[in-house]
Structures are given as structure tokens and as C-alpha cells.
């Protein structure tokens with residue numbers, strides 16, 4: 001059977017590429033710190049040695065509109081064009097031609113339908129920055145085939161947070177059942193609290209710092225119950241008009257599994273949004289443990305989970321830090 005070697009959940013920020021590739025005199029003051037953190041995060045995927053990437057994202061009204069917006073969709077094309085004109089113009093993003101993995105896409109589609117998810121599908125999907133941003137950050141060579149899965153985090157009425165979580169669980173079951181010796185990594189991006197075009201856009205911090213801190217703790221400790229108790233469409237909207245993107249991060253926690261602590265967690269408070277970088281290693285090897293520790297040393301993140309107090313920079317009481325127990329071989333116990 002296929003082996004799931006890493007699950008990555010992060011925010012995506014379309015200006016990362018421009019901020020870190022512009023001439024040095026044009027880069028923002030936080031660019032070097034941002035790049036250091038992203039490259040450390042990348043090393044956690046590299047250590048997983050994936051053969052194929054299951055990519056979870058959402059179309060930002062580039063390909064799908066209100067004449068037909070799928071709740072959940074899977075791409076099953078042999079290859080995917082990526083990056084739309086406005087993303088090239090506004091964010092300076094490159095174009096891509098990503099290879100697909102038709103066999104896993106087809107197996108995933110049937111497997112999800114067998115698990116009561118009647119997915120839409122597309123042989124003509126064009127990919128936007130929700131998937132290209134993580135390609136740029138964690139696999140910039142774009143050298144692996146992808147299985148893109150799109151969710152609706154933009155066009156109400158949207159599926160419930162619980163449904164996003166359940167889809168993550170179903171995706172995990174399908175990956176685990178895939179009759180192949182492939183090493184699979186699942187990578188999904190979404191948002192913490194975020195305001196787009198509203199009165200709280202471009203503030204000094206993200207629009208809801210407490211939600212961001214709670215979200216990072218919930219996700220990195222695998223506390224799915226707390227998420228499902230506290231997070232609704234209404235609460236997400238209260239934290240910012242684009243915070244529904246958190247549901248894709250919850251989906252990734254579904255792939256990782258309930259109660260599963262992150263192998264690596266990091267975050268960065270940009271001026272208008274908090275960035276988050278989480279990796280779970282479902283079948284963690286000593287090599288992956290070492291990679292997480294080395295990444296944390298470089299980034300200032302942690303090889304484990306992060307509490308809300310740590311996110312907010314508050315003193316953490318002795319013994320309160322959340323880190324997974326590790327056996328002599330480096331595997332999480």
C-alpha cells in the first residue's frame with residue numbers, strides 16, 4: 001500500500017515569492033526572516049521523500065464562478081496549467097505546468113465516492129495560487145506529480161467545518177488503501193484570521209490574534225474536538241471575512257488524524273496576517289525527527305506542537321510546552 005509520509009498545513013501568501021525574489025533593495029524588512037522560516041519548513045517535506053503530492057486548495061473565483069461553484073472537486077488531468085493572469089500581474093507569480101497523477105486521482109475520486117463524498121471532477125482544471133504558493137514554498141522545483149483537490153471556502157453556502165474534517169479523514173483512508181508503493185505527501189493551504197477588502201485589512205496584525213493562536217494550538221496538538229466545538233461559519237466570519245479558509249487547515253488535520261500532534265510547528269506574525277507552518281509525520285522516521293529538530297533550530301519554531309501562549313509570545317509555565325514524546329529511534333510514541 002501507499003505510505004503517507006507527511007501532511008503539511010500552512011497559510012498561503014501570494015506575496016512571498018515577490019518579497020523574496022525582488023532585488024534586495026526592493027524587499028520588505030521582514031523578507032529574510034520569512035524566507036528563513038519557509039526554507040526550514042521546506043526541509044520537513046524534503047525529509048519525507050515524497051513521490052506524489054495530494055494538494056488541497058481553493059479556487060479564488062479564477063476558474064469557478066457563481067454559475068457553477070463545486071463544494072468539493074478533484075482534478076484528474078494528465079497535467080495542469082497554473083497561475084492566472086491577475087496573479088502574474090499583481091503578485092508576480094510564475095506560470096507552471098504541473099504533471100498530474102491520473103491513477104491516484106481516479107482512485108481518489110472513486111474512493112471518496114465510496115465513502116459518501118460525491119465529488120465533482122475536472123479534466124480541464126487550471127490551478128491558482130492556493131496550490132502554486134505551497135509549490136513555491138515547499139517544493140519549488142515543481143518536480144512531482146500532483147492530485148489537486150479543491151474545496152469551497154469562498155462561495156456561501158459552504159460545507160460545514162465538520163464536513164471538511166470528515167473529507168480529510170476520507171482522503172486519508174483512500175491514501176492508505178492505494179495499492180502502490182508510492183510515498184505520498186498531502187499538502188494543504190488555507191488561512192488563519194484574514195480580512196480581504198474589508199475594514200480590518202492590512203492592520204498591524206491579523207484581525208483576530210486570539211483565534212490565530214488558538215487555531216495553531218488546536219491544529220498542532222490534534223485537538224479536533226476543540227475545533228469542532230468552537231468553530232462555526234459564524235465564528236469564522238467574526239474573525240475576518242476570509243477566515244473560512246481555516247476549514248482547509250481543519251481538513252488537513254483530518255488527514256493527519258485526531259489526537260495526532262504535529263512533528264513541526266512554526267508561525268510568523270506578518271503585519272496583516274499570521275502565517276502558520278505545520279507538519280505531521282504519520283510514519284515518522286529518525287531522519288524526519290532530525291529534520292524537524294534542525295528546522296526548529298533554524299526557524300525558531302518547535303519540533304512538536306505549539307501552545308497558544310507560545311504563539312502570542314507569552315511566558316509558558318514549566319512543563320506546559322507541548323512536545324510529543326519520542327522513543328530512542330526518534331519515532332513519536
Ligand SMILES: [Fe+2]
Pocket residue numbers: 012060129130
Ligand atoms: Fe489566497
